[in-house]
Amino acid sequence: MPDYWLSVPYVLTLSVLSEVIALLAIGLVRGWGEVVPRWIPFLGGKAVRPLAAVVPAVIGGSILTALFSSIPLGDNRRLTVFGIAENAAYVNEGWETLAAICIAPLTLWGPITIVLGPAYHRRRKVTKA
Numbered sequence: 001m002p003d004y005w006l007s008v009p010y011v012l013t014l015s016v017l018s019e020v021i022a023l024l025a026i027g028l029v030r031g032w033g034e035v036v037p038r039w040i041p042f043l044g045g046k047a048v049r050p051l052a053a054v055v056p057a058v059i060g061g062s063i064l065t066a067l068f069s070s071i072p073l074g075d076n077r078r079l080t081v082f083g084i085a086e087n088a089a090y091v092n093e094g095w096e097t098l099a100a101i102c103i104a105p106l107t108l109w110g111p112i113t114i115v116l117g118p119a120y121h122r123r124r125k126v127t128k129a
Contacts (some may be wrong), residue, residue, distance in 0.1 A: 021060065025109075028069035028116040030058055034124065050124040065110030068103075 027033025035051065038044040090096040 025057070025113050025116060028053060028113075028120040033120070050121045054117040057078045057113055057120065059109045061113030061115075061117065063110070064113060068107045068110060 025035075034048055036043040036046050036048055090099070
């Protein structure tokens with residue numbers, strides 16, 4: 001079996017994980033993010049505690065920000081969206097530009113999630129009169 005087949009489960013897992021994280025981030029701004037869905041055993045129908053959503057959002061946003069900011073690791077290696085990689089070689093400048101355009105919005109995912117966490121907390125905070 002060729003080595004590239006080993007990357008298929010990795011890519012599929014990464015895709016599903018990123019979709020789940022994206023849906024959870026949407027839950028920070030939508031009403032359905034305030035109550036646990038009824039189909040979840042033991043917790044279904046209960047209100048989500050604000051800090052139970054805010055803490056993972058801020059931690060996750062920080063991790064995403066670090067991952068998508070291409071942290072230099074020395075020896076011409078960088079931590080990128082694609083994992084630890086050496087400088088990627090593109091066939092021509094057009095493909096490199098297209099890759100940069102496609103990846104650029106991902107760099108905002110972490111900072112936006114960090115901002116959404118406290119905003120969710122402020123929206124859910126009960127004010128005492």
